Amino acid sequence: MRHLEVPTVPINHHIAARAERHPDRPALIFYGGETDYGALHRNVEALAGFLQKDLGVAAGDRVLLLGQNAPQFVIAYYAILRADAVVVPINPMNRAGELRHYLLDSGAEVVITAEEVLPALETALAEGLCRRVIVFRYADAVDPESCFGLPSALQTEAPPLAASSEVVTWQAALEAGSKADPQRAGPDDLAVIPYSSGTTGQPKGCMHSHRTVMTTLYGTIVWRLEETPEESHEIVLASLPFFHVTGMQAVMNAPLYQGHSLILMARWDRKMAAHMIEHYRVTRWRNITTMAIDLLNDPEASARDLSSLQGIGGGGAAMPVAIFDKLKARTGLSYIEGYGLTETMAATHINPPDNPRRGSLGVPIYDVDSRIRDPESGRLLGANETGEIIISAPQVFLGYWNNPEATRAAFAEIEGRRFLRTGDLGYVDEEGFFYLVDRLKRMVNLGGLKVWPAEVEQALLHHPAVAEACVIAAQDPRLGEVVKALLVLRPEAEATSSEAVVAWARERLAGYKVPRLIAFVESLPRTPSGKVNWRQVQERERASDA
Numbered sequence: 001m002r003h004l005e006v007p008t009v010p011i012n013h014h015i016a017a018r019a020e021r022h023p024d025r026p027a028l029i030f031y032g033g034e035t036d037y038g039a040l041h042r043n044v045e046a047l048a049g050f051l052q053k054d055l056g057v058a059a060g061d062r063v064l065l066l067g068q069n070a071p072q073f074v075i076a077y078y079a080i081l082r083a084d085a086v087v088v089p090i091n092p093m094n095r096a097g098e099l100r101h102y103l104l105d106s107g108a109e110v111v112i113t114a115e116e117v118l119p120a121l122e123t124a125l126a127e128g129l130c131r132r133v134i135v136f137r138y139a140d141a142v143d144p145e146s147c148f149g150l151p152s153a154l155q156t157e158a159p160p161l162a163a164s165s166e167v168v169t170w171q172a173a174l175e176a177g178s179k180a181d182p183q184r185a186g187p188d189d190l191a192v193i194p195y196s197s198g199t200t201g202q203p204k205g206c207m208h209s210h211r212t213v214m215t216t217l218y219g220t221i222v223w224r225l226e227e228t229p230e231e232s233h234e235i236v237l238a239s240l241p242f243f244h245v246t247g248m249q250a251v252m253n254a255p256l257y258q259g260h261s262l263i264l265m266a267r268w269d270r271k272m273a274a275h276m277i278e279h280y281r282v283t284r285w286r287n288i289t290t291m292a293i294d295l296l297n298d299p300e301a302s303a304r305d306l307s308s309l310q311g312i313g314g315g316g317a318a319m320p321v322a323i324f325d326k327l328k329a330r331t332g333l334s335y336i337e338g339y340g341l342t343e344t345m346a347a348t349h350i351n352p353p354d355n356p357r358r359g360s361l362g363v364p365i366y367d368v369d370s371r372i373r374d375p376e377s378g379r380l381l382g383a384n385e386t387g388e389i390i391i392s393a394p395q396v397f398l399g400y401w402n403n404p405e406a407t408r409a410a411f412a413e414i415e416g417r418r419f420l421r422t423g424d425l426g427y428v429d430e431e432g433f434f435y436l437v438d439r440l441k442r443m444v445n446l447g448g449l450k451v452w453p454a455e456v457e458q459a460l461l462h463h464p465a466v467a468e469a470c471v472i473a474a475q476d477p478r479l480g481e482v483v484k485a486l487l488v489l490r491p492e493a494e495a496t497s498s499e500a501v502v503a504w505a506r507e508r509l510a511g512y513k514v515p516r517l518i519a520f521v522e523s524l525p526r527t528p529s530g531k532v533n534w535r536q537v538q539e540r541e542r543a544s545d546a
Contacts, residue, residue, distance in 0.1 A: 004366035006218045006394070008187040010210050012081040014257045015041050022259055025233070028071045029280070030264045032146020035071045037259070040078075047079035047134075049178035055110055055132050055168075059084035060190060062106045064130070066092040066099075067114035068154065068266040069242050072136035072170060074252060076112040077242070081210075084185045087192045088205070089243040091449075093510035096120045097459075101202055103129040106193060106401065114138060115156060118167070125166050136170035138266060148276065151267040187211040193401055194245050196342040202455065205401030206342050215395040216345045217253045219366045223350055224311070224336075232258055234283040235308075239265045239273055239291060244449075246315050249346040250286045260284075270294040274301035281308040288314050288448035289323060290479055292335070296326055306331055315339060315347060318436060318480075321358045338362055339434065343397045343410070343420055349434050361426070361434040368393040371419070372428055375440055378412065386427045386437050390419040442534060444471075447479040449512050453534065456515065459508050460485060463501060465493035470524050472538045474517050475545040485515040486537060488524060 007013075015037075018027070023038030035043075051057040063080045065087055067073040080087045088106045090099070092114055099117075102108070103124055111121060112134045124130050138154045185191070191210045195203040221229045236255045240247030255262055263280050265273065274295060276282065292314075295301050312327065313336030324335050338350040339361035348370065351362035364370045372387040373380055381387045390412060397420075399407035411418045423441030428434050444451040453471035460469040467490045474484035487501070498518035505514045525533040 001364075001369060002366050004219055004222060006211070006215050008211065009214070010081060010183060010185045010187075011191055011213050011217070011253065012044070012078040012183075015044055015078050018256070018259045025259065026261045027256060028074060028262050028264055030071050030141045030266075031148045031150050032143030033071070033141045034143075035075075035141070040071075040075065043075045043174055044078045044082055045180055046174045046176070046178070047075060048082035048180040050134075050173045050176045051079060051083045051085065051110065052180055053178035054173075054176055057083055057085050057110055059184065060086060061110070062086045062088050062108040062193060064088045064090055064099075064102060064106065064108045064111040064113070065243070066090045066094075066111065066117045067136070067243070068092060068138070069238055069247070069264045070114070070136070070138050070266055071141045071264070072112075072114070072138075073242055074256075074262075076134075076136075077248075077252070080112075081185070081191060082180060082183060084183060084189070086190045089192065089194055089248065091241070091243050091510060092117045093512060094120070095508055095510060096123050097508055098510060100124055100127075100129065102195065105202070106205055110134070112136070114154075116154065132166060132168060134168045134170060134173050140170070147279070148272060151269065154266055185210060187214070190398075192248075192345075194243075194248075194342050194345075196450075202458075203452070204403050204406055207398040207401050208345050209398060212395045212397060213249070213253070213345050215367075215393075216249055216340070216347060217257060219395070220250060220338075220347055220350065221254050221258065223365050224353055226353070229258055232260070234258070234260045234310075235280050236260050236262050237265070237273065237276060237280075237282045237285045238262045239268055239285070239287055240314070240448075245342050245346045246286070246288075246340070246448075250315075255284075268294070270298045271300050274298065274304040274306070277306050277309065278304040283308055284311045285309060286314050287312070289319050290447035292319070292327055293323055293478060296323065296330060302330075309333060311336070311353075313337060313351075318359070324358045336362075339436070341420075341422060343422075344391060344393065344395050345397070348391050348393055348395065351433075357433050359435065361436055363432045363434065364391075364393075368395075369417075369419075370428075370434065371414075372426065373412070373414075373419075375421075375425075380414070381427075383430045384427050386425055388440060389422045389424045389426045389434065389436075390414075391422060392417050392419045396420050444473040444481050444483050446481055446483065446512055451483055451513050453483075456483060456485065456505075456509065456513055459505065459513075460487065460501070460515075462508075463496075463504055465489050465496045466501075467493075468524055468532065470532050470534050470537050471515065472534065472541050474541055476516075482516040483513065484517040484519065484541065486519045486521050486524060488521060 019041030028035040193205040315338040338347040340347040349362040369392040375388040425438040468488035473481040
């Protein structure tokens with residue numbers, strides 16, 4: 001096992017260091033608008049001071065952060081950490097009911113959000129679930145003269161945001177003039193609580209310290225460079241969302257640690273991505289399979305000059321061999337695939353940059369002990385035997401927030417050490433490369449976005465016509481998988497349609513969680529204990545797709 005000494009400084013430490021060395025270098029480029037490292041550092045300090053002095057955010061307090069990739073998201077992320085508080089990154093597509101769970105579960109009283117999410121927070125404000133909200137507008141960070149226009153879905157013609165007793169505008173927070181206290185957070189203090197889920201329905205917060213986040217952040221840099229990182233300057237296309245751990249670590253934290261410039265995309269657009277790569281001479285692009293397929297299938301992208309790319313790779317969804325080959329033919333680069341979880345703050349396995357294997361998750365990186373275990377007997381398996389992938393590593397999370405029972409269930413003790421049970425089935429070959437075969441846990445991987453079926457089922461069971469629901473993954477040529485719901489209707493309920501159920505769900509669930517396919521059935525199969533046998537339903541679906 002290869003060992004790596006990881007810096008024991010807070011995650012945000014490098015922002016000040018880069019600002020001191022290269023204050024005028026662009027850190028963030030957002031549809032033509034530029035934020036250099038000097039301005040990034042000043043804004044982080046100003047917002048941290050406002051959080052502490054004006055909003056009373058104390059060390060260890062959780063702060064919800066909602067937004068698409070934008071300079072304000074980056075500033076807020078580092079400002080929360082600079083204030084010794086804890087970032088709770090949430091997908092801004094979540095609806096009011098979902099946000100209510102995150103607020104109640106995390107105990108966050110302060111929210112920093114994009115303007116688009118504010119209507120979904122109105123109920124939470126009225127109920128007193130959060131006391132103050134800082135709101136930013138994407139358009140304030142763009143250059144209106146740029147050839148790259150802000151996505152129409154994020155544009156607004158509304159009047160300027162007005163402050164209230166509960167809502168604070170972004171500009172007012174930055175201009176308050178409050179000075180942050182000296183930072184006291186240590187490596188083992190909580191830093192980030194991203195949410196994951198599982199079979200129980202409601203998402204669970206994964207507790208990560210500055211140390212666990214820094215371990216993955218620093219380790220992935222050294223793995224790629226094969227040496228201790230020196231400050232350098234690359235141009236990175238940031239198309240993966242920062243609220244997801246892969247985007248947060250590989251596309252935001254790691255490049256800024258190295259002093260790179262990020263080209264931010266708030267929404268994925270294959271034509272714009274190809275144009276940005278050509279225009280800014282992008283050197284590195286981390287993505288997911290869906291994005292790579294989109295780019296390769298766009299006729300306009302084939303006319304763009306992508307020769308500046310020096311590295312391309314990603315995770316979140318398996319890269320098909322055919323796409324790997326097609327991408328290499330188009331760019332001359334091998335796709336460097338990795339594997340990780342929210343519970344491990346992104347990658348624990350990465351393909352060697354000089355020897356990537358098509359279709360492989362890669363090999364364990366520094367200080368990662370990963371094995372294959374029979375999920376029923378607990379016996380450790382040998383090469384080419386399929387079982388559950390388990391991981392013991394310094395970046396493994398501390399546990400689920402306020403959920404000791406789920407934390408205990410997530411681990412297995414082997415040889416006196418604690419191993420995370422990933423819920424993924426795979427095998428390792430004779431050379432140490434890991435491969436994914438299937439999953440034990442219930443999950444739909446929709447283009448890299450994880451959907452937890454039990455959560456969707458709970459929502460659907462509130463529909464007045466639905467007696468039972470079983471949510472599974474259905475194959476999709478572009479996204480890999482989409483959400484499918486099999487529904488048993490109440491005998492006494494009024495007639496309904498799949499379109500009506502989908503419309504109903506859209507009002508209560510984030511768009512990507514809403515079932516794309518609905519099937520009405522008379523009954524669902526049961527396990528001997530009387531529970532819905534979701535695995536049997538899933539296997540039938542796979543057989544029909546074969």
